[in-house]
Amino acid sequence: MTIPSYPLELSSQDMRAMVRQAMDRIAAHIETLPQQPMHRTRGGKKLARSLREPLPERGASFDSLLALLFNRVIPASLNTASPGYLAYVPGGGIFHSAVADLVTDATNRYVGVWLAAPALVQLEANVVQWFCSMLGLPDGSGGVLTTGGSMANLIAVVTARRERLPKDFLRGILYASSEAHHSVQKAALIAGFPPENVREIVVDDHFRMSPSALERAVSEDRARGLEPFLVVASAGTTGTGAIDDLPTIAAFAQREKLWLHVDAAYGGFFALTERGRTALRGIEHADSITLDPHKGMFLPYGTGCVLVRDQQALRRTHAVSGSYMPRMQTDDDLVDFCDLSPELSRDARGLRVWLPLKMHGASAFRDALDEKIDLARYAVDALRTMPSVEIVAEPELSLLAFRFTPPGFEGEDLDAFNRRLVQHVNAKQRVLLTGVVLRGTDTGRLEGRFVIRICILSFRTHRDRIDACLEDLRASLSEMQSSGR
Numbered sequence: 001m002t003i004p005s006y007p008l009e010l011s012s013q014d015m016r017a018m019v020r021q022a023m024d025r026i027a028a029h030i031e032t033l034p035q036q037p038m039h040r041t042r043g044g045k046k047l048a049r050s051l052r053e054p055l056p057e058r059g060a061s062f063d064s065l066l067a068l069l070f071n072r073v074i075p076a077s078l079n080t081a082s083p084g085y086l087a088y089v090p091g092g093g094i095f096h097s098a099v100a101d102l103v104t105d106a107t108n109r110y111v112g113v114w115l116a117a118p119a120l121v122q123l124e125a126n127v128v129q130w131f132c133s134m135l136g137l138p139d140g141s142g143g144v145l146t147t148g149g150s151m152a153n154l155i156a157v158v159t160a161r162r163e164r165l166p167k168d169f170l171r172g173i174l175y176a177s178s179e180a181h182h183s184v185q186k187a188a189l190i191a192g193f194p195p196e197n198v199r200e201i202v203v204d205d206h207f208r209m210s211p212s213a214l215e216r217a218v219s220e221d222r223a224r225g226l227e228p229f230l231v232v233a234s235a236g237t238t239g240t241g242a243i244d245d246l247p248t249i250a251a252f253a254q255r256e257k258l259w260l261h262v263d264a265a266y267g268g269f270f271a272l273t274e275r276g277r278t279a280l281r282g283i284e285h286a287d288s289i290t291l292d293p294h295k296g297m298f299l300p301y302g303t304g305c306v307l308v309r310d311q312q313a314l315r316r317t318h319a320v321s322g323s324y325m326p327r328m329q330t331d332d333d334l335v336d337f338c339d340l341s342p343e344l345s346r347d348a349r350g351l352r353v354w355l356p357l358k359m360h361g362a363s364a365f366r367d368a369l370d371e372k373i374d375l376a377r378y379a380v381d382a383l384r385t386m387p388s389v390e391i392v393a394e395p396e397l398s399l400l401a402f403r404f405t406p407p408g409f410e411g412e413d414l415d416a417f418n419r420r421l422v423q424h425v426n427a428k429q430r431v432l433l434t435g436v437v438l439r440g441t442d443t444g445r446l447e448g449r450f451v452i453r454i455c456i457l458s459f460r461t462h463r464d465r466i467d468a469c470l471e472d473l474r475a476s477l478s479e480m481q482s483s484g485r
Helices: 012-031 044-051 060-075 097-106 118-134 149-164 182-190 213-225 247-257 268-272 272-277 311-318 351-384 411-427 463-482
Strands: 142-146 174-177 197-199 229-234 257-261 289-290 306-309 389-394 399-404 433-439 449-457
Touching: 012 060, 012 097, 012 306, 044 433, 097 351, 118 142, 118 268, 118 306, 118 351, 142 149, 142 311, 149 174, 149 182, 149 257, 149 306, 149 311, 174 182, 174 311, 182 197, 197 213, 197 229, 213 229, 213 247, 213 449, 229 247, 247 257, 247 289, 268 351, 272 351, 306 311, 311 449, 351 389, 351 463, 399 411, 411 433, 411 463
Parallel strands: 174 197, 174 229, 229 257, 257 289
Antiparallel strands: 142 306, 289 306, 389 399, 399 449, 433 449
8 A cells, every 4th residue: 555645744843944944044144134235136137037947847955945045046136125225115024024924824824704713813903903093093994904005005096986986987086296106096097097087286396296286186177077086195205205285185185075095105104203293294184094014114025004094985895795705794893804905815914013013012113213214314414515415305204315416417417427326326235226207396396307315214224324325425426526427
């Protein structure tokens, strides 16, 4: 009699050995992050093509696969986990969440329906309520953790459409500033709106949505017989870190019976701090809010959140039934996540938020975010001491934008100079900077111009790395000047 083999069912000894082997690689990787290059994507096409292969029929050793990942695959990337990653809006990746994900994935509990894992669902519901409380939302508010801000914005747009428009919704009009994240436009498209139904509202010299321009646009659309229904305000734009005038926009939205969504993917968690709460004043009046814990809470990529003032609005939008599904519970204080979003199958992603918060409390995250605000203000003060620098966007939180304007450079030549400067700095491999082409303001200022960004949001970024950034900027300027470029 042949004894059957079940290779997918590992023994306890095999499991422990795998974790030990992986942990040796992971620990060495994290310990050397500060010394690793900031970017290593040259030759990426060649590498990617070399990795193409047919479906493997036979297995390879775990050790050889770890070597492939850590020696070839993972290094060929932007070093987003580095303390020098000041590009885009940095993600986090705290190790606590990796351990939480190991527990979640290994135990593999289903949390789409409350009945399947009531305690795990409750832990995730606790996380959502903590976020609601942090932002000052009232009783009855709620939400769901998503894979990121794009999915959160989509859920918010679809919910607003369902709550504010009739079944024939194609006369509905959405409003967002010219600095709003492009995921708002994508969400509108996926929700069924043609591009021309999204109004781009001009910004002021601080890159904030102009309330007067918004008011004019809504009035003009109503006069045309259209149906304005949604305003998307920004609480920390990706390009310049701008926070729209939330109190004024909220008051206008309430008067006009418009759904107010605040995209606070970058800025929302600064509400944990005193300065952040002041900057975000008015967010508590929103009908829905996007947050990205993988930004301001330093969690791994793939952790977003949408909050709504009335949790029942999510249920009215997304709840459907199936004969193969268990009966959903009806208690107001319990939740079936499958009724609040497009997802039925989903991982227990709440544990990656719950575990680090329970281990360290909100104070540890508050202190870290306060440090990022301090570092941004330190950076901008240091930049002011450099010759020919123009601060384009002051840091309202931890993101700032600037450019250098040396004599003899204007227009496209000035843009090219600043692009080369970014390349020089990044080539030194201590920090990674990015830039943005501005859409311009209501006065036409800086329209189409390239500026440099610094976004400080990694929990690993401290004063020494900002000093390195400033040193590399000074050195790069000197090198460019000496070479006549």
